[in-house]
Amino acid sequence: DAMVIQNPRYQVTQFGKPVTLSCSQTLNHNVMYWYQQKSSQAPKLLFHYYDKDFNNEADTPDNFQSRRPNTSFCFLDIRSPGLGDAAMYLCATSTPGGNTEAFFGQGTRLTVV
């Protein structure tokens, strides 16, 4: 059974048109992460939530926002997508300091046209 679910799997959006990606988890993990991964590169952390505390990476563009309305759900909002924002977006969850690995969703591949 999938434990971290991302929707949609594929998203095509127009240049400049706001888009929202979603992630849900059934693991009750404290931390939820959003990563951006471009072709042949490692995942780059955009931000993460530790419970309700939002932590933005210093180099994450202002164009990227996130919401976590409850433990199970987290959203990535891209306010004005540019061509350079086309990438795979990965959501992951973990319990820091716990004895388990981080769990990933299947990712959303975003195309900007």
Add this chain to the structure above:
Amino acid sequence: EDKVVQSPLSLVVHEGDTVTLNCSYEVTNFRSLLWYKQEKKAPTFLFMLTSSGIEKKSGRLSSILDKKELSSILNITATQTGDSAIYLCAVDYGNKLVFGAGTILRVKS
């Protein structure tokens, strides 16, 4: 700043070769080090290491953590074309998971 550095960045080997991938990290708030394999989808978990000197093994893959050297290695013996992937090292720094740049491994038949 919480850093994770992997080397080499890419590697091409022939089937049957043994490879060693490296990962180094910073000590502050270190909780665990994780290895993932990524093909054309989300990363899949390989190993989690918390204790120094204890080898973890799964088939042809093995990994060990050296807390004195702040590093870990991932070994793959008798490589196969199916081992071609990006290998990612990540460190749990207590409140977040930080990935290295990855090692792109290509195994030629």
